[in-house]
Amino acid sequence: MDVLILGATGYAGSAIERAFSRRGHWTVGTARSDHAQITLASRGIAHTFGDAARPETIVEPVKRADAVVYCVQATDADPWDVDLKALRAIGRTMAGTERTFIYLSSTWVYGETESVADESTALKPPPHLEKRAKLEQMVLGMVKIGIRAHVIRAGTIYGDGGGVPAMFVQSARQRLSTMILGNGGNRWATIGRDDLAALTVLIAERGKPGAVYNAVDDSSFTMREIAEAASRGAGAGGAVTNVSPGILGPFGESLMLDQRVSNARARSLGWAPNAPTILEELEHGSYPAALIAS
Numbered sequence: 122m123d124v125l126i127l128g129a130t131g132y133a134g135s136a137i138e139r140a141f142s143r144r145g146h147w148t149v150g151t152a153r154s155d156h157a158q159i160t161l162a163s164r165g166i167a168h169t170f171g172d173a174a175r176p177e178t179i180v181e182p183v184k185r186a187d188a189v190v191y192c193v194q195a196t197d198a199d200p201w202d203v204d205l206k207a208l209r210a211i212g213r214t215m216a217g218t219e220r221t222f223i224y225l226s227s228t229w230v231y232g233e234t235e236s237v238a239d240e241s242t243a244l245k246p247p248p249h250l251e252k253r254a255k256l257e258q259m260v261l262g263m264v265k266i267g268i269r270a271h272v273i274r275a276g277t278i279y280g281d282g283g284g285v286p287a288m289f290v291q292s293a294r295q296r297l298s299t300m301i302l303g304n305g306g307n308r309w310a311t312i313g314r315d316d317l318a319a320l321t322v323l324i325a326e327r328g329k330p331g332a333v334y335n336a337v338d339d340s341s342f343t344m345r346e347i348a349e350a351a352s353r354g355a356g357a358g359g360a361v362t363n364v365s366p367g368i369l370g371p372f373g374e375s376l377m378l379d380q381r382v383s384n385a386r387a388r389s390l391g392w393a394p395n396a397p398t399i400l401e402e403l404e405h406g407s408y409p410a411a412l413i414a415s
Contacts, residue, residue, distance in 0.1 A: 122141075122146045122147070122187040122188050122221075122325065122326075123146075123147045123149070123185065123186050123187045123188070124141045124146050124147065124148045124149070124186060124187065124188045124189075124190065124325070125148075125149050125150075125151070125182050125183060125185070125186035125188070125189045125190070126138050126141075126148060126149070126150050126151070126189075126190045126192065127151050127171065127173060127179065127189065127190065127191045127192065127193050127207070128151070128173075128190075128191065128192035128193040128194060128225075129148075129150025129151060129152075129161060129166065129168070130150065130152065130157045130160050130161060131192060131193070131194050132194075132278065132283050132284055132314070133192045133225060133275070133278055133314065133317060133318075134150070134190075134192040134193075135164075136280075136281075136314045136315055136317065136318040137190055137192060137317070137318045137321050137322075138150055138166060139318065140315070140318035140319050140321065140322045141321075141322055141325075142166075144322050144326075146188075146322075147167075148166065148167065149166075149167045149168065149169055149182065149185075149186070150166050150167070150168045150169075151168070151169060151170070151171030151172070151173075151179065151182060152168045152169070152170060152171070153170070153171065153172035153173075153174075153175075153178075158170075169182050173191075173193045173195060173203050173204070173206075173207040174195065174203045174206075174207075176206045176207050176209070176210035177210070179207065179210060179211070180210060180214050183210075183211055183214045183215060184214055186220070187220055187221065188220060188221035188222070188223070188325045189211060189215070189220070189221070189222050189223070190222075190223045190225070190321060190325070191204075191207070191208070191211070191222070191223065191224045191225060192225040193207070201252040201253070201256070204256055205252075205256065205259075208224070208256060208259055208260065209259075212259070212263050212266065212268065215263070215267075215268045216263075216266040216267055216268065217266065217267040218267060218268065219267055219268070219269060220268065220269060221268075221269045221270075221271070221325050221328075222260065222263060222268050222269065222270045222271070223270075223271045223272075223273060223321060223324060223325060223328075224256070224257065224260040224270070224271070224272050224273070225273050225275060225321075226253060226256075226257050226272050226273060226274050226275070227250075227253065227274060227275055227276075228274045228275065228276050228310045228335060228337060228380055228382050229246065229247070229250055229253075229375045229378060229380075230244050230246045230250055230253055230254045230257065230274065231244060231245065231246070231274075231378075231380060231382065232244065232245035232246050232247060232378060233245065233378055233379050233380070234379065234380045234381050234382065236381070237381045237382065237383050238335075238380070238381065238382045238383065239335065239382075239383040239385065239386065240274075240332070240333040240334065240335060240386055247371065247374050247375060247378070248371075249371035249374065249375075250375070257272045257333070260272055261331055261333070264330050264331040268330075269328075269330040270330060270331060271324050271325075271328045271329075271330070271331075271332055271333070271334065272332075272333045272334070273317075273320070273321060273324065273333075273334050273335075273336050274333060274334070274335050274336065274382075275312050275317050275336040275337075276309065276310035276311045276312040276335075276336065276337040276338070276380075276382060277309050277310065277311045277312070277399075278311075278312055278313075278314050278317055279311060279312070279313060279314065279399045279402055279403075280313045280314035280315060280396060280402060280407060281314055281407050281411075282407040282408050282410065282411030283314075283411075284314070285376075286347065286351060286399060286402075286403055286408065287408065287411075288300075289347065289348050289351035289352070289403070290351045290354065290355050290403065290408045290411075290412065292351075293351055293352040293354075293355035293356070293357040293360070294355045294356075294357075294412060296362070297357045297360060298352065298357055298360040298361060298362040299348040299349070299351050299352040299355075299357065299360070299361045299362070300348070300361075300362055300364050301344055301345055301348040301361050301362070301363055301364070302344065302363075302364060302365075302366045302368070302369070302373050302376055302377050303363065303366050303377060304345070304363065305343055305344040305345030305346075305348060305361065305363070306343055306344070306345060306379075307343060307344055307377055307378060307379035307380075308341045308342065308343050308344075308379050308380060308381060309341075309342060309343070309344060309347060309380065309399075310335075310337045310341075310380045310381065310382040311337065311338055311340060311342070311398075311399045312336045312337050312338055312394065313338065313394060313395075313396025313397070313399075313402075314396075315395075315396060316336070316338065316392075316394040316395060316396050317336045319392060319395075320334065320336050320387055320390070320392045321336075323390045323391065323392050324390065327390055328390065332386070333386075334386055334387045334390075335382050335383060335384050335386065335387060336384070336387060337382045337383075337384045337394075338384070338394035338396070338398070339384070339394060340398050340399065340400075341381050342398070342399060342400060344376065344377075345361065346400060347399055347400065347403065348361045349361055350399070350400040350401075350403040350404040351403045351404075351408065353403075353404050354403045354404040354405065354406075354408050354409040354412075355408070355409070355412060356412075
């Protein structure tokens with residue numbers, strides 16, 4: 122397949138591009154700046170100009186692709202408006218082609234999970250994520266206009282010393298204690314970066330059109346356990362400091378969600394998570410190694 126990745130320079134997107142390439146697919150990443158083009162070129166990745174905030178720039182690249190993966194992390198004043206307009210442009214361009222489109226979302230749209238959530242569980246997103254849930258519905262509706270559309274709900278992504286967990290590491294390094302919100306007793310749904318990428322490829326190759334897939338591993342660690350592992354890995358001895366949940370605003374509200382999420386549907390594709398757990402990565406893996414390298 123010729124695969125276009127919108128967001129190929131990002132934390133998730135770069136791993137997804139690598140996974141497609143390793144499976145023998147031809148990949149092209151969009152770049153909206155000279156810096157992004159240099160980044161992709163340095164990795165040997167074919168690239169083309171494209172900016173989700175300027176939907177007209179992604180139309181031609183989308184036309185040329187057999188599959189499109191949308192993993193943009195918009196940083197504009199209204200990121201949801203960026204995504205909405207970009208998805209509309211993609212839908213118009215791909216309509217009737219029966220080509221594949223994958224939208225990367227988050228398990229946070231489930232909100233608090235009273236039991237183990239699967240893809241049929243009703244969504245109860247925090248107010249700041251209600252628009253993301255609506256974007257998911259827009260994507261799933263693309264099946265009706267002849268697009269093989271899929272949604273991936275990823276847990277908190279970790280690995281390679283990056284992502285949200287790196288925040289905890291930096292906190293421990295700077296303050297000799299890792300910041301946690303509230304008492305830290307809420308459980309996180311997590312997924313290794315490379316495991317997410319491998320699942321994305323399988324969905325493109327054999328996923329059911331119109332389906333949602335949870336990208337999560339089998340763990341259910343609490344925020345406190347994760348923060349303590351980050352603290353130990355950063356040399357702070359497991360020390361943590363409780364802070365008010367409101368300190369990080371809506372983002373903090375997402376981190377405070379208590380979630381348990383099933384990956385049974387993803388496993389039905391022949392996928393299984395293989396990465397070390399987030400605790401192992403934070404205490405003994407890529408995060409301590411990144412600190413040494415820096």
